[in-house]
Amino acid sequence: MALDIIGTIDSCYPDKFGIPRQPGLAPSATAILRLKAPFDHPDSVRGLEQFSHLWISFIFHQSPERWTPLIRPPRLGGNARIGVFASRSTHRPNRLGLSLVELAGIEYTPAPALVLRGHDLVDGTPVVDIKPYLPWADSAEEARAGFAPEPPPRLAVQLSDDCRRVLDERPDGESLGALIREVLSQDPRPAYRRRKRDDRRYGVRLHDLDVRFHVQSSDHGSGENHESVIMVDSLVQRT
Known part of the structure; x- marks a missing residue:
């Protein structure tokens, strides 16, 4: 199956270094998701303004295409190894990423573009899908978070x-x-x-x-x- 790139990200993060490792950790981070033809028709985002948050599916385009079954998550100090599917590492078989972002607005000139906040996306990120976030379906109160049970400490x-x-x-x-x-x-x-x-x-x-x-x-x-x-x-x- 070939994936179509529906848009790209104009980001406040020109490089990978320094980007928060999860969305929502830097609420002041802003980005523009610019849709590409033929997906930039205004009808494609009709009704999207009713939602406050979105799921963005994207490709880790700056990560190596080679994947590894074991990775070293920074959260565990960079030494302990765990399975790639037990992590959110960018070194994945298909390099697919998923981020929950705030929809701050929609621009329509010259074509639809989504204004995002609190993202973790590097400039130029290819986007393959957008879905509205549903709190009643997408949040599990009793969920366990494994080796990352809480946000990282801040300095x-x-x-x-x-x-x-x-x-x-x-x-x-x-x-x-x-x-x-x-x-x-x-x-x-x-x-x-x-x-x-x-x-x-x-x-x-x-x-x-x-x-x-x-x-x-x-x-x-x-x-x-x-x-x-x-x-x-x-x-x-x-x-």
């Missing part, structure tokens, strides 16, 4: 004075600042880097900014990190 995020000035000068500074804090508070570093003191500088691309940051940790002489804070060092606009 405090501090911006330098220069970073705050950059945001103050932008008309979207408030929403962009919220997105920076939501994304970085989840510590986007590789899992193995979180278990020890880390002096490296990292960069995340959000909208048109390169966000440079490092993690400031204190171990109180024990060799284990007890307190960690994400320090945002600079915000550089890409040209």
